Each structure stands twice: as C-alpha cells, then as structure tokens.
Amino acid sequence: MKRRRMTVGGAAVIAAVAALVIVGGPASADQQQSRGAEQANGNKPLDQQAVLHQLSGKLPKSPNQAGRWIADGKLMVAVINEQEAARVRQAGATPKLVTRSQAQLEELLAKVDKITRADRGKGLQSWGIDPVSNKVVVKARGAYGALRGLGDGVQVVQVATNFRQQAGEVNPGDPWWPGSESNCSVGFPATDAQGNKHFLTAGHCANDANQAAYGASGQSNKLGTSNVGGSRSVNAREGDMGVVAVTESGWTISPNVNTWGQPAVKVSGSAEAIVGDTVCHSGNTAPNFECGKVRTVNQSIDYGNVVIDGLTTTDACSQGGDSGGAWLRGDKAIGLHSGGNSNCVANDDNSIFQPVNEALTKWNLTLLTGTPSDDTEAPSTPGNPRATGTTSSSVSLAWDAATDNVGVTGYDVYNGSTLATTVAGTTATVSGLTPDTGYSFTIQGKDATGNKSAASPAVTARTQPGDPGGGRTFANGTDYPIRDFQTTVSPIRSTATGRAASPFKVTVEGNHSCLEDLNISVVSPSGRWYYLQRYGGSTCHPLPASKTYTVTPVGTENAAGTWNLRIGDNGPGDSGTLTNWSITL
Secondary structure, eight states, X not given: OOOOOOOSOOTTOXXXXXXXXXXXXXXXXXXXXXXXXXGGSSOHHHHHHHHHHHHHHHSXXXXXXXXXXXXXXXXXXXXXXXXXXXXXXXXXXXXXXXXSOHHHHHHHHHHHHHHGGGGTTTTEEEEEEETTTTEEEEEESSOOGXXXXXXXXXXXXXXXXXXXXXXXXXXXXXXXXXXXXXXXXOOOEEEOTTOOEEEEEOGGGSOSTTEEEEEETTTEEEEEEESGGGOSEEEETTEEEEEEEEOSTTOOOOXXXXXXXXXXXXXXXXXXXXXXXXXXXXXXXXXXXXXXEEEEEEEEEEOSSOEEEEEEEESOOOOTTOTTOEEEETTEEEEEEEEEESSXXXXXXXXXXXXXXXXXXXXXXXEOOOOOOOXXXXXXXXXEEEEEEEOSSOEEEEEEOOOOSSOEEEEEEEETTEEEEEESSSEEEEOSOOTTOEEEEEEEEEETTOOBOOOOOOEEEEOOOOSTTOOOEEEEXXXXXXXXXXXXXXXXXXXXXXXXXXXXXEEEEEEESOGGGEEEEEXXXXXXXXXXXXXXXXXXXOOOSEEEEXXXXXXXXXXXXXXXXXXXXXXXSOOEEEEEEEEEO
C-alpha cells in the first residue's frame, strides 16, 4: 500500500525524518502542501470535534449502548432502550435507538470471523462492526454467500479494489530507510523508562531484526536500529506496528509534525478515533499532508498476505512510501499508517492506520509531547443561540459551537448578568426559574487558558405558566427510523400536574419521502388515540421538517404520564427518520 509520510519533525526536523528526527530545517516553500493542511490548524470542525470528544469522555459507557460516532456536528450514541436514550440526552449527546446491543454485535462478529477463516486472501477485504448501521459489515470482491444464515445483522458489501500494505519508490522529504529497502515514514517519537529515544512506525517496515535505519537513501546518514532484538515489530493479527531506536549522535526527536508548508502541529497527547472524526496524516509522498473522515474502526483487514485486526479506515488518500507515518486528530496522535486502497476512490476506505496507543502500551513507551505556547487568543463568539424548550421553571438552550486556535473547553451561560451554568457541550438547561416570566440569556465560549469569547447575541424565552392546567413542554430527541410496513413508537414521560391543556400542541420533526404513506397519532396516558395525519393519497409529498398540530382532548386528560407518538408507514419503497417531537400540555 502506498505509504504516506507522517513525520514528526515539522519546522526543525533534521535531515530526513520529519516527525521526530532532526537533522535539517523546515520544508522548502516549493514542496507540495496538501489541500487538507489547514484542517489541523484551528479549523472550525476540529474545534467542535474536540468539544464532542470531551463530551464522549465524560459520558459513561453502558451495556445499553452500541457504539458512538460523530455526524452533523453531534456526538451520536446508539442505544437499545429509551432509558439509556434519556441518560445520553441528559449528558448532551444525541441518542439513536437501535435493535442490537454491543454484545450482540460482537457475538455476530465472532461468528463472521470463524466463517471467513478459510477464505482469507481469497477476495475478502475487511470486516467489523459499523455502529451507524448497527450491523457487522463485510466487504468482499465479488459475491460472498457464506454468511447468509446470520440474518440481517450482517451486511455484505461488494467492492472492486484491493488493500495493500504500502511500499514505494524513494521520494524527497523526510522518510527513513530500513536497511537497503525502499523508504517508509516516521511515525511518532517516544521515550522508554530510561529516557532513550525511539520512534514508532509500521510493523511491516520494521520486520527485520536489528536492521540499520537510515535518514537518507543509499544506506547513508544512519539514525539508529529498527526492531532491536527482534521483539519490537508486529505485522500479524495483533497489529501493524514497530519501533526504531534513535541511537546515533546528532539525531534528536521532536513532537512537531511536518505539515508541508503550513505551521507545524505540536503533538499534545494521544487519543482514540471514532467514526466521523476528521483526521489528517503526513507522509513522504505528495501531497504529503492529507485529511479526511474516519469511516470504520476496529476492523479486520485482509492484505492478501496477512490479516490484521483492530485497524481504522479513512477516506483520505495516500501514496507509496507513507507506511508508518503519523495520523492526527487535531493535535492528538491517533495512529500509524498501515496501508491503503489500490486506487483512491471518493467516499471509500482509502487509507488504513494502526491505533497508536496500542503500540505505546505494548512496548511501554511514552509519547513525546510539546509544551503549548502561551495562548492569548480568545475563542470566537458562539453563534445562533436559541431556546429549544421551556417548562414552568426552566429554559433549555442550544447554540452553534465556538472555535479557538487551540480548542474550546466549555461555555458559560448567563441569565442576564448572572452566571447560570457552565457546560462542555452546546446545549444547556437553566432551572430554578419563575413561572410565566421572561428571561434573557447569553453564552460565552472559553479555552483551557481561561480566554473567553465575546457574549453571544441575547436569546429571550418565557417560562410556562405554573397553574394546574399546565403550559409545559416535554420532548424526545431520539432518532427513530421510519420503515416500510412498520410502526415507530416514541415515548415522552410528562411530570406536569393537573389536567392537560385544551387544546394541547404536538410538534413533529423528521424526514420521509412520502407523507401520504403515514399514519401519525399521539396516544395519551389514558390510552386515547388522537390522529394527527391519516394514510392516503395518490401523489407523494415529503414529510415537513417540522410541523405543529393542535389537538383538542376528548373529555378530561391528565397531563402526567407517558404520551406516545406513533408513526405507521403503510407504503413500500420509502424511508425516513423521526428526529424529534414535543408536546405542550
């Protein structure tokens, strides 16, 4: 596979190893720079992504969850019941209701792994769990019918390309050479318990024991030794990772990643990737620095001559000579380049990396990181502040993420001039308010240094009346699929007292290609059905993105209890999603 050079020695990298080695100077101005370089240096999506990863780190894992990913600026969490969905929403993430638990998916994956064992190297490309579809996805070149008995939890996708571990011609830049072989790329620098210098790279670049490692072609400018003792390289089911010891005088290591013409990215630590992350890699082959999206994690990859487990795929392109290079999520080290597609195809699994933490742990190495410079730049102003719900004593708010040159760490929410709450994500609920009262809120973003943004535009909201008849709004923001000839049921638990308002209001948000196929109704705690939309019609129109229905109750309806929204799809060939609904009682 094409190796992309992800060196770790940006501006002051000596000689040829840009990620950590240091024998030269910054890359010359005429060297190619990648279209993705700016994404590692203060780009808005990466700032927002950092906030979402902070949110993910604070959200406890649970047997009732089945994976996480990033989509449309939100942290998505697959859940198997409404109770877990409520916990996920309360934490600030977006739940998606699915049918299979993580344990069930792992059981299916074990069956797939056993069945495919005899067919390795005969057309299989990759297999692993896809949290977005809640399935085990198997990619194969041509039809593969051996998995038909496993049900709809396993999906076979036909592909026309091959994965291969990357090796290439000698190219200018800062590669390293294993003996007399073709060049690879430097990954991340690290030290051992005694302070000795090393760098991580791909295992298939360091498979020969005690092989001399060079910083220039023609076995010149020796920098150290790869795979010392024959125990510092793996290229098998366990992974694709290796270690080069930097032992020669004059060579040092640096945490600065070469981004080829852009300011170097200083590595601040390591992290894991999830589906939907924006990631970048640097390698010795043009365009040298490339960014893309994570498509899958924890995949088994069949390279033809070897199967490797636990790898991550992305849609970023790569070239021969990139193997071993560094993969970044913002300024966090996440992986070592392993391989890639035989042809770079849009929106496909083009490049593959080995998670870096596994390599650090295996050889008890400490990642070399940099000390951030003094940061005096404030985050940008949070945008589009809005009220998303009210009760008689609270107001729920949301806003668009601020950006920062280093990273936004949280938001202060002000009620007038008083600090009401501090949150990590882009939603908050201010409680303890007075019924039937107007309030004005502003939001400020802040970074780790304590720099604060300007206040957002004010957003005003009025709490609901507090009398027994209510005026209280409740919502369910879990995504529910709307499928042919099936009924979707989404519950809301109301804690309002007294009777429901007459009329009460129901707002439905979502998408579907044929409104005329749908029966939409709300069922009260007493069991009464109220139809909002009835099936019928010869011409399809899309479901409105948001529509509010006014409902007059029959007799007396108590506000407290569980209200259910039911959407039945009575026609073929159409699909959609209920994304949110609310009821004001």
